[in-house]
Amino acid sequence: xxxxxxxxxxxxxxxxxxxxxxxxxxxxxxxxxxxxxxxxxxxxxxxxxxxxxxxxxxxxxxxxxxxxxxxxxxxxxxxxxxxxxxxxxxxxxxxxxxxxxxxxxxxxxxxxxxxxxxxxxxxxxxxxxxxxxxxxxxxxxxxx
Amino acid sequence: xxxxxxxxxxxxxxxxxxxxxxxxxxxxxxxxxxxxxxxxxxxxxxxxxxxxxxxxxxxxxxxxxxxxxxxxxxxxxxxxxxxxxxxxxxxxxxxxxxxxxxxxxxxxxxxxxxxxxxxxxxxxxxxxxxxxxxxxxxxxxxxxxxxxxxxxxxxxxxxxxxxxxxxxxxxxxxxxxxxxxxxxxxxxxxxxxxxxxxxxxxxxxxxxxxxxxxxxxxxxxxxxxxxxxxxxxxxxxxxxxxxxxxxxxxxxxxxxxxxxxxxxxxxxxxxxxxxxxxxxxxxxxxxxxxxxxxxxxxxxxxxxxxxxxxxxxxxxxxxxxxxxxxxxxxxxxxxxxxxxxxxxxxxxxxxxxxxxxxxxxxxxxxxxxxxxxxxxxxxxxxxxxxxxxxxxxxx
Numbered sequence: 001x002x003x004x005x006x007x008x009x010x011x012x013x014x015x016x017x018x019x020x021x022x023x024x025x026x027x028x029x030x031x032x033x034x035x036x037x038x039x040x041x042x043x044x045x046x047x048x049x050x051x052x053x054x055x056x057x058x059x060x061x062x063x064x065x066x067x068x069x070x071x072x073x074x075x076x077x078x079x080x081x082x083x084x085x086x087x088x089x090x091x092x093x094x095x096x097x098x099x100x101x102x103x104x105x106x107x108x109x110x111x112x113x114x115x116x117x118x119x120x121x122x123x124x125x126x127x128x129x130x131x132x133x134x135x136x137x138x139x140x141x142x143x144x
Numbered sequence: 145x146x147x148x149x150x151x152x153x154x155x156x157x158x159x160x161x162x163x164x165x166x167x168x169x170x171x172x173x174x175x176x177x178x179x180x181x182x183x184x185x186x187x188x189x190x191x192x193x194x195x196x197x198x199x200x201x202x203x204x205x206x207x208x209x210x211x212x213x214x215x216x217x218x219x220x221x222x223x224x225x226x227x228x229x230x231x232x233x234x235x236x237x238x239x240x241x242x243x244x245x246x247x248x249x250x251x252x253x254x255x256x257x258x259x260x261x262x263x264x265x266x267x268x269x270x271x272x273x274x275x276x277x278x279x280x281x282x283x284x285x286x287x288x289x290x291x292x293x294x295x296x297x298x299x300x301x302x303x304x305x306x307x308x309x310x311x312x313x314x315x316x317x318x319x320x321x322x323x324x325x326x327x328x329x330x331x332x333x334x335x336x337x338x339x340x341x342x343x344x345x346x347x348x349x350x351x352x353x354x355x356x357x358x359x360x361x362x363x364x365x366x367x368x369x370x371x372x373x374x375x376x377x378x379x380x381x382x383x384x385x386x387x388x389x390x391x392x393x394x395x396x397x398x399x400x401x402x403x404x405x406x407x408x409x410x411x412x413x414x415x416x417x418x419x420x421x422x423x424x425x426x427x428x429x430x431x432x433x434x435x436x437x438x439x440x441x442x443x444x445x446x447x448x449x450x451x452x453x454x455x456x457x458x459x460x461x462x463x464x465x466x467x468x469x470x471x472x473x474x475x476x477x478x479x480x481x482x483x484x485x486x487x488x489x490x491x492x493x494x495x496x497x498x499x500x501x502x503x504x505x506x507x508x509x510x511x512x513x514x515x516x517x518x519x520x521x522x523x524x525x526x527x528x529x530x531x532x533x534x535x536x537x538x539x
Contacts, residue, residue: 009280010271033390034403037274045407046389065394066298068290068342074282075264087282089342091291091394098404100394102283111343116298127281137281 009127009135013037015057016136021124022057023101023138029054034097058101061143062092064118065100069111079128090140092120106141119143147425149242150368150376151537152361153181154500157255159325159356159487166196166203169357169493170255171213177251181361182371185214188361189247192222192238194230194254194492206492207234210253220247227527228439229384230254231358231495232535236382238362248367254492255357275397286350286442288396290342293444297344300459302447304344308335309465310443311349311485317472318482320512323497325354326486349443354488358496360503377506379499381425381536387414396528415526416452422522422534423454430454433476434518435505437498439525440483449524450478453534477515480505495533498523506539 008016015022025036028043030050036058043050073084088105105114106125120140127137155176157169170193178185191214193207202209207221220241224233231254238250270276296302311330318324330348338348368376387395390402393413412420423430430453438449447461455476456464464470470478481487481501484494502521504510519539526532 010277013271028406031406033406036400036403037277044389044402047407066291066295068287068294068344070282070284070287070342071340074279074284076267077265077269077276077280078282089283089287089291096405098390098392100392100401102278102281102394102399104281111294116295 004129005133006136007133009137014124014138016124018124020060021122021138022060023122025056025058025097026053027056028052034058034099036099036101059094059096060122062094062101062120064114064116064120065091065093066116067091067105067111067114081128088114090114090120092140104137104139106139109142114142147243148365148378148380149239150363150365150373150378151499151503152183152249152363152368152373152376153177153179154503155180155359156323156497156500157357158323159354159490161258161325162355164257164355166199166255166257166355166357167209167213169257169355170206170210170253170359173255173357173359173493174210174214174251174253177359177361182373183249183361186217188249188251189219190222190238190241190250191219192224192234192250192252194234194496195223195225196256196492198259199257206253206255226384226531227529228489228491228525229495229527229531229533230492232382232525232533233384235360235362235379235496235499235535236384239379239382242362242364249361249363251359251361252496253357253359254496256490256492257355258353258490274399278397278399284342285396286342286345288394289350289442289445290345291394292448293344293442296444296447300462302444302462305332306447306462306465307344307349307443308332310440310446311335313465313471314440314443314479314483314485317480317513318486321482321486324482324486325488345442345444351441351484352488354490356487356490356493356497358493358500360496360499377503377537377539379535380428380538381422381534383418383422383425383534384532385417385421386530388417413452414530414532415448415524418526418532418534419453419522419524422536426536426538428520428536432520433522435480435502435515435521436476436478437481437501437521437523438478438483440479440485441489443485446478446483453522453524472513472515480510480513480515491527495523495525495535498525499535499537502537506537
C-alpha cells in the first residue's frame with residue numbers, strides 16, 4: 001500500500017517544501033506593504049495607489065500574539081475527524097512583516113503549553129484526508 | 145453643542161427566541177417609542193431603519209417595512225446596514241436629517257429574528273473569501289474573542305475568574321430588566337461548571353443570538369422645547385469611524401492582520417478610536433462618564449471596552465471589576481442593562497437598545513438597576529468589516 005499523495009488544501013497559499021515551508025504573500029511594488037492572503041489588484045495603504053505586486057514568501061518564524069483552542073467541532077467547510085479531536089490555535093506575529101497570522105497548532109501542543117511572546121515556526125501538516133489525497137495546511141509549532 | 149438632538153421617546157420589544165417575524169418586534173418597539181415621545185405617528189417625517197439580514201427583502205428595506213407596518217403616511221424612509229453598528233448608523237442618518245433642518249422629528253428602528261444554531265458560511269469552494277477560509281481551518285467566532293481574552297491573561301495577568309466576575313455582575317444587573325432574555329443570577333460555581341468552548345472562554349461567557357426590537361423617537365432641540373420636552377435626554381455624539389491602516393489587531397473574519405512594515409501602526413486601535421471621535425464631538429472627557437453600555441460579545445471583551453473607552457488605563461479593567469467599581473453603585477457602572485450577557489445579540493436592534501437603556505438611566509427610570517445621578521452615558525459596539533459605533537447621551 002502506497003502513501004496517499006499530499007496536496008495543498010489551499011492552492012498557492014504556501015510552498016510545499018516539507019522541511020522549510022513558507023506562506024506565500026504579496027508585496028506592493030510601490031510602498032512595500034506585505035499582504036497575506038495575497039493582494040494582487042489594489043494596495044490598501046491609504047497613502048498608496050499601486051496596482052502592482054510581487055509574490056513574496058513570508059517569514060517562517062514569529063512570536064505568539066495570542067492562542068486559544070477549539071473544544072467543539074467547527075461547522076463546514078471544516079472537515080472533522082470522528083470522533084472530533086480538539087485542536088489548539090495560535091495567532092503568530094511575524095517580526096519583519098509586522099503582521100499577525102492565524103493557524104492551527106500541531107497536535108500534541110496544548111493551549112496551556114503556549115505563552116504570548118513564545119517563538120513559533122511554520123510547518124506543514126494534514127488538515128484532513130479523503131480517498132484521493134491528504135490535504136495539507138500550514139500549522140504553527142513551538143520553535144525547536 | 146450645535147450637534148445635539150433630543151431623544152423624545154424610547155421603546156423595546158423584549159429579547160428572546162420568540163420565532164416570530166422581525167416586523168412584529170420592530171412595530172412593537174416603534175409604537176412604544178412613539179407613545180413614550182407623546183407625538184403622533186403622522187408627525188414623524190423620517191423613518192430610519194437598521195437593516196435585518198437573513199429575513200429576506202423586507203429586512204433589506206427595513207425603514208420602509210416598518211413605515212408600511214405603522215401605516216404609510218408619506219414620511220421619507222432610509223435603511224442602514226453596518227453589521228452590529230447598523231442601529232447607530234440609522235440614528236446617524238436621522239440626526240443628519242434633523243441637523244440639516246430637513247425634518248424635525250424622526251423614528252429610528254431595528255429588529256431581528258435569528259436562526260437556530262451556529263452561523264455558518266455559504267457553501268462551495270471559495271478560497272477568495274476569508275470568511276470561508278477561516279472556517280476551513282477551524283476558526284469560529286468564539287476563537288477571536290478567546291484570542292483577545294487569552295492575550296489579556298498573558299499581558300495583564302487577568303484570570304479566568306476575572307472574566308467570570310464580569311458574567312456574574314452582568315447577570316445581577318439584568319436580573320430585574322423586563323427586556324432581558326436571560327434573567328438568572330449566576331455564581332462562580334455556575335461559571336466553572338459551564339463547558340469550555342474556546343480556552344479561556346466558557347459557554348456562559350459567550351453571547352447568544354436573540355430576537356428583539358428597539359426604537360427611538362428623536363427630534364431637533366427646538367421641536368422638543370416647543371412640545372414642552374426641552375429637558376429631554378440628548379444625543380451629544382455619534383461616532384461610526386472605520387479603522388485606520390495598518391490595524392494591528394486581528395479582526396474577525398480575517399486570517400491575518402494588515403502588515404505595518406511599510407505604513408506605521410496608528411496610535412489608536414480600532415475599538416479605541418471609536419470613542420475618541422465621540423468624546424471630541426460631545427466636548428467631554430472620559431472622566432465625565434457616569435455609565436457605559438458596552439458590547440460584551442464575551443465577558444472578557446467588556447474589559448477591553450472599558451480600556452478602549454478610557455474609563456481606566458490599559459490593563460487596569462480587571463482590578464476595577466474585582467473591586468466592584470463596575471457594579472451599579474460603583475464608581476463607573478458598566479452594562480446596567482445586563483449587557484449582551486443577559487440579552488444575546490439581536491444585531492440591528494442592539495446598538496439602539498444600548499441607547500434606550502442609557503436614556504432610561506439618565507431619566508432615572510430604571511428602578512432596581514438605576515445608576516444614581518447619571519447625567520452622561522456612553523455606548524460602544526463593534527461589528528464585522530470595519531463597522532463600529534460609540535454614542536454619547538447627556539442630560
